[in-house]
Amino acid sequence: MAEPRYALVFSVALALSGLAAAADPAASGGNGEALFAARCGACHFEEGMGSNVLAKRLGPERALLAQRDDLNAEYVRLVVRRGMGMMPFLTRVDVPDAELEAITGWLTRQR
Amino acid sequence: MKLQLPPGISAPAFERAMAAFRRVVGDEWVLDSDADRHTYSDPYAPGPEDEWAPAAAVAPASTEEVQAIVRLANEHRIPLWPVSRGKNLGYGGAAPRLPGSVVVDLGRMNRILEVDEQLGYCVIEPGVSFYDLQAYLDDNKIKLWQSVPGNGWGSVVGNALDRGFGYTPYGDHTANICGMEVVLPDGDLIRTGMGAIEGSRSWHVHKYGYGPAWDQLFVQSSYGIVTRVGMWMMPAPESSLLLAMNPPKGEDIGWLVETISQLRLRGVIDQSPFLPCSFGKLSLIAQRADLHDGPGPVPEEKLAEFYEKEKLGFWIVGLRLYGDESVTRARAELIKKAFARHTDMPFHEIPWTAGDPRPIYDPSLAVPTAMPLQMSNWAGGRGGHLSFSPVLPATSKDVLPQFHRSRERYREFGFEYYGSFTVSGRTATNINMIMYNRDDADEVRRARALFDVLTEDAHKAGYGEYRAHLGWMDKVADTFDFNNHALRRLGEKVKDALDPNGILAPGKQGIWPSTYRSHRHG
Numbered sequence: 262m263a264e265p266r267y268a269l270v271f272s273v274a275l276a277l278s279g280l281a282a283a284a285d286p287a288a289s290g291g292n293g294e295a296l297f298a299a300r301c302g303a304c305h306f307e308e309g310m311g312s313n314v315l316a317k318r319l320g321p322e323r324a325l326l327a328q329r330d331d332l333n334a335e336y337v338r339l340v341v342r343r344g345m346g347m348m349p350f351l352t353r354v355d356v357p358d359a360e361l362e363a364i365t366g367w368l369t370r371q372r
Numbered sequence: 373m374k375l376q377l378p379p380g381i382s383a384p385a386f387e388r389a390m391a392a393f394r395r396v397v398g399d400e401w402v403l404d405s406d407a408d409r410h411t412y413s414d415p416y417a418p419g420p421e422d423e424w425a426p427a428a429a430v431a432p433a434s435t436e437e438v439q440a441i442v443r444l445a446n447e448h449r450i451p452l453w454p455v456s457r458g459k460n461l462g463y464g465g466a467a468p469r470l471p472g473s474v475v476v477d478l479g480r481m482n483r484i485l486e487v488d489e490q491l492g493y494c495v496i497e498p499g500v501s502f503y504d505l506q507a508y509l510d511d512n513k514i515k516l517w518q519s520v521p522g523n524g525w526g527s528v529v530g531n532a533l534d535r536g537f538g539y540t541p542y543g544d545h546t547a548n549i550c551g552m553e554v555v556l557p558d559g560d561l562i563r564t565g566m567g568a569i570e571g572s573r574s575w576h577v578h579k580y581g582y583g584p585a586w587d588q589l590f591v592q593s594s595y596g597i598v599t600r601v602g603m604w605m606m607p608a609p610e611s612s613l614l615l616a617m618n619p620p621k622g623e624d625i626g627w628l629v630e631t632i633s634q635l636r637l638r639g640v641i642d643q644s645p646f647l648p649c650s651f652g653k654l655s656l657i658a659q660r661a662d663l664h665d666g667p668g669p670v671p672e673e674k675l676a677e678f679y680e681k682e683k684l685g686f687w688i689v690g691l692r693l694y695g696d697e698s699v700t701r702a703r704a705e706l707i708k709k710a711f712a713r714h715t716d717m718p719f720h721e722i723p724w725t726a727g728d729p730r731p732i733y734d735p736s737l738a739v740p741t742a743m744p745l746q747m748s749n750w751a752g753g754r755g756g757h758l759s760f761s762p763v764l765p766a767t768s769k770d771v772l773p774q775f776h777r778s779r780e781r782y783r784e785f786g787f788e789y790y791g792s793f794t795v796s797g798r799t800a801t802n803i804n805m806i807m808y809n810r811d812d813a814d815e816v817r818r819a820r821a822l823f824d825v826l827t828e829d830a831h832k833a834g835y836g837e838y839r840a841h842l843g844w845m846d847k848v849a850d851t852f853d854f855n856n857h858a859l860r861r862l863g864e865k866v867k868d869a870l871d872p873n874g875i876l877a878p879g880k881q882g883i884w885p886s887t888y889r890s891h892r893h894g
């Protein structure tokens with residue numbers, strides 16, 4: 262078994278501290294980056310199954326949502342609430358609307 | 373998803389109930405739009421998403437709110453379906469057995485109330501995910517390990533309440549439960565075991581209490597809504613050693629199961645090793661279309677060619693030992709000696725020491741992972757997945773015929789065989805994964821037919837399942853048929869006594885309250 266390869270942008274430490282926000286929503290506040298880590302990181306960090314599936318469909322350079330500059334907010338909202346291919350939909354308990362807005366804001370920051 | 377009302381409830385009556393729920397939890401936490409209903413359907417539904425349609429979801433934030441909802445449900449005759457995080461992928465997700473039920477989503481009750489590092493347990497609410505608990509352990513540098521399933525996206529409590537399993541010595545998750553708080557179908561609140569003592573100090577360290585023990589009555593059950601659980605946890609090991617090999621033949625599963633079972637019974641191995649066939653690996657790294665463009669499953673020869681090229685055998689064996697290195701090394705020698713009686717293949721040995729990374733693709737190192745979900749991408753489209761999981765004695769005379777029979781059935785119905793055996797001492801739980809493309813109606817039809825026939829075959833051979841998807845809850849319950857289904861009759865007698873209006877999880881695991889009994893098999 263190979264050593265795990267972590268994303269250049271997300272060190273192990275950041276990944277874990279991001280996920281810690283899940284246990285303490287108050288700490289994450291309106292922080293889109295921390296919320297993305299907590300609500301989406303399980304599948305969208307390096308080696309997450311979302312990243313793997315996207316690498317296959319769109320190519321490795323577009324696999325990590327955190328590095329994308331071509332996502333549009335309406336599309337992100339739609340995918341999260343309706344699901345897509347292998348991505349199961351998320352409920353408003355999983356990600357309340359306000360959190361989803363913070364996440365989409367962060368994912369589309371580079372546009 | 374359009375609203376499907378609960379049986380016998382008019383639209384205005386339903387609206388009145390929702391308004392009453394809103395007064396308890398606030399407007400925001402009654403989720404009853406078409407878009408919300410969709411998010412509570414089964415993401416892997418083998419058929420239309422409204423076959424097991426939720427009418428709405430309600431998300432309480434406290435035990436008191438759960439009690440209030442249950443009382444209102446009795447008043448308004450609204451069937452409820454409680455879930456912890458509702459990520460029961462492969463078994464129905466958050467969707468209810470009875471269409472028109474209201475999902476009680478406990479995801480907002482996600483407090484970690486206590487972690488006792490010295491005695492090795494945590495006390496948590498149902499909404500705590502495996503990721504939440506891991507973050508808490510890491511942040512507080514607590515030297516305990518949880519045990520995680522292949523789908524770590526779910527909840528510690530929901531998984532244990534469906535008798536889920538993981539891959540460490542604490543892998544029998546329901547066995548880790550020690551002490552619960554439960555809201556009964558009439559809204560009353562109990563604490564089980566030693567917790568029945570006001571101010572109890574030993575609620576989460578002793579399982580049985582005094583008199584009959586109740587914890588397991590609330591597992592795979594419709595007798596209560598569990599709002600708090602004590603779960604035993606494993607002290608973090610100093611080191612670990614993985615012994616891996618890939619035995620080449622399907623028939624090897626006979627001696628593998630027997631050998632591991634004996635080592636397990638003697639305490640040489642203390643996890644319950646999971647032995648998937650190599651197709652498990654293939655389904656994670658490829659899709660059917662990568663290997664095969666014809667209709668139907670990838671031909672056996674092509675699969676064999678792939679395994680040959682990748683140096684995979686038929687089975688993937690990974691035995692993990694935990695603890696002090698001198699002990700794991702000594703145990704490893706005993707394992708090698710036992711295996712040498714059947715094979716001259718050497719083990720690949722991979723040591724691990726505390727502080728080394730714990731890769732997410734190895735759940736036996738107990739880091740939450742959602743990666744295995746990727747297998748459902750095998751068939752393409754909107755992937756779906758069902759697990760057929762009968763429990764067998766850990767002997768080759770049970771395991772081999774079951775293996776051959778199921779493998780032939782997979783071919784007959786046009787699927788690649790994906791069986792696995794989890795060996796826990798006396799039993800081998802035979803989880804068989806069926807992956808299908810939800811957008812391919814014929815494939816979905818075949819997946820369902822395969823599931824039916826596997827259930828019947830296993831029943832004829834004297835086996836039943838440990839857990840079932842919504843669509844097979846009644847069919848599997850039917851197979852527990854001693855003395856004209858006496859056990860189910862008892863279950864339903866108890867159900868009617870505890871829940872006379874039948875509001876809590878009607879149909880769960882094939883137990884129907886008299887109020888909805890006509891919906892059996894419906």
Ligand SMILES: Cc1cc2nc3c(=O)[nH]c(=O)nc-3n(C[C@H](O)[C@H](O)[C@H](O)COP(=O)(O)OP(=O)(O)OC[C@H]3O[C@@H](n4cnc5c(N)ncnc54)[C@H](O)[C@@H]3O)c2cc1C
Pocket residue numbers: 454455456457458459460461462463465466478498520521522523524525526527528529530531532533534535536537538593596597598599744745746747748757877880
């Ligand atoms: C690829 C793949 C791999 C998987 N690997 C594993 C694995 O290794 N091990 C394993 O165990 N499972 C596995 N699963 C199955 C399943 O996805 C997990 O068990 C998951 O953890 C269940 O979701 P959850 O924890 O959110 O439970 P929930 O969906 O919250 O609960 C499951 C059921 O328990 C009952 N329930 C839940 N909470 C309560 C409550 N508070 N009170 C009363 N009743 C309640 C409900 O009937 C509910 O439907 C796998 C699934 C897939 C698709």
